[in-house]
Amino acid sequence: MDTGYQHEIPADAKIYIAGHAGLAGSAIWRAFSSAGYGNLVGRRSAELDLRDRAQTFDFFAQERPDYVIDAAAKVGGIFGNNAAPADFLSENLRIQVNLLDAAKDFGVTRALFLGSSCIYPKFAAQPIREDSLLTGELEESNFGYAIAKITGVMQIKALRQQYGCSFISAMPTNLYGPGDNFTIPGAHVIPMIMHRMHLAKAEGAPEFTVYGTGTPLREFLHAEDLGRACLTLLQRYDAPEPINVGCGEDLSINELARMIADVVGYEGKLVNDPSKLDGTPRKVLDVSRLRSLGWSPSIGLADGLKDTYAWFLAHQDTARL
Template identity: 60%
Template sequence: MASSLTSAPLQVSSDGVGYTPAPLDRTATFYVAGHRGLVGSAIVRRLEAAGFTDVVGRASAELDLKDRDATFAFFARTRPRYVVLAAAKVGGIMANSTYPVDFLSDNIRIQTNVIDAALAHDVDRLLFLGSSCIYPRLAPQPIQEDSLLTGHLEPTNDAYAIAKIAGILHVQAARRQYGKAWISAMPTNLYGPNDNFSPQGSHVLPALIRRYDEAARGGASSVTNWGTGTPRREFLHSDDMADACLHLLEHYDGPSQVNVGTGTDVTIREIAEAIAKVTGYGGATEWDTSKPDGTPQKLLDVSMLTELGWTSRIPLDEGLRRTYAWYRTHAADLRA
């Protein structure tokens, strides 16, 4: 059976008092949950570049984080001092709309098991990664952190959003009950190496890269995208996200989740045009307006992160070129 949470030492203290963010111990064991994914792999690269010598991860075939006993046993063996919880079941608008039970159940189980195991084994610093979809569908733009739980969610991904909100509150509860110096970060739309480019499960940007690349190589006369192309989205390269994660772990301790993004956005139509250019596609683009647009705009207010001394460094055009180059190199090995 999994260990009881009462094995974690109870610290009777106010939220976060007594912890001063500082450089992390580069020799300590650092567990990245989801280390092969888009964000997790970028975090591993960033940690190794920063001199961390004991970064660990387990593929889902080795450790199913939905399995509570297996997760607790892994923490008992590994004893990580630091944890980034980047493991999640993720997908685009089609996947979220089609499988809401899976997105709710799988993510809540993953989060609960990792956070509870981290409590039981007294992890010093934990960073939980959420998603900008936690905010209300019609939140004032740009979205501030205190917009959380102030309105209705976007129906096409509400199950995933609820799971991520539960993770934020779980971290906040650990701070209150156990005095843990744990934090949450809310990334905007991410892209980069190791993304999911499958037609059925990907987010908008990798889906567009694959669609336009296949159209360019197949000589298609037109490409059809979902919706009207008018919604606005903010995009952040995963390497920037990884850099922000390390910065937060070393410079921030507070109960509020911190938005991570660029502070600028573009329309879906504009990102489609940019990807068409990068892939060399010269045909027409059509829009299927019978399909949903999703949230009209989702731009994060990143002033809290800026005040902490961090800003994004990779421009969108450069990030697209780098991501497309990675896609072409690995296209034969990607999910169908």
């Protein structure tokens, strides 16, 4: 769906990357820096609490960014989302409403809101097209986070309609890579399996338990590829509808666990625990719209897992464990 839209971001543009220290935000920062953009702005949550409206507006009044990328969010894996849906709903709503309202009020040229593939119905037709949004029930285990992100998509649409803002939203698939959160049990599936399997290898455990049945199918995108996609979207995409960001390929959780075992060097037996949550049966995105803009992923899963584990080994003293 290449509409022919072209936007040149000035080399000296001030670009605020909200959540720049996180997995997605840090990769976006690297992508823009590598593309020659040197006027990048970021604040850690200890410096700027985006849940606080006054702080957020004061920051915009001081910095006056030309572009905004919202990669700031309270995120977690299936267990964290299921345990604290109110926190995931409330905190993410406040972050994105404050950010996008401030971007509108202070005349930001373009803003990009990052949502999540969990906004789509639990039983959406696969691969999931953008127009499946709001056509069915959500996965119950992460409904708080999903509703917040859906609201962000709707806020983008509303700001475009009412104020003519050139703001857009993108829905990344499951991300992973260096700088990820490896906390047990709060992390997403790749870093949590990787961390747990690392410990199992160190302990010489004869068996490793894969949570759930292992049959759900998932798609994974290296964060560095997301960073490049964000640059492409600000330059080439301008529409009220969200656009998917992924690789368009999936595999089962059990297949993923075997790949991680090869990377980690764990040689024990893999067993499943069906009493644990599985989540959505399958989730793979239709990424034809993004590919039509000239973007495609460059890091395969096998290589991505290797570099993620290498980063984990090198940063165990400072990583989020």
